[in-house]
Amino acid sequence: MPADPGQLSFQVIIMDLSIVPGALVCHPLEPGWGLGMVQSVVGHRVTVNFEHRGKVLIDIRHVTLTPVREDRSQGTR
Template identity: 45%
Template sequence: MAFGMVPGAWVRLPGRPDWGVGQIQSAVDNRVTVMFEHGGKQLIRTDVVNLEATEPPTSPGA
């Protein structure tokens, strides 16, 4: 498992910027389940694609 790929961490998938920011729900070996803002729940294989760590989204008016 990649460093920092733990439940609760915020990530982006560079190849799918339209999905927005996602929060990791689970991480087992190279399989990471992420709930993205606009892409829904996705199972990502980190041996195939790289997730980028990011900050949590900000709420409007914050």
């Protein structure tokens, strides 16, 4: 509840704009999960399908996913 009823209260969520459906990511604390593809982003909740872990719901307020740039010309990430 705002201290002054005339004031608006809001929460600011800073998101990495590269975390969008279809983006490739890695979980910095779980490298064994392998590469993941973002399935959906709803607010601070991101669903990612990882190679070696499967589908995981991640709260990006607590974990910063690492975007992976796929370089198709080199065949590397």
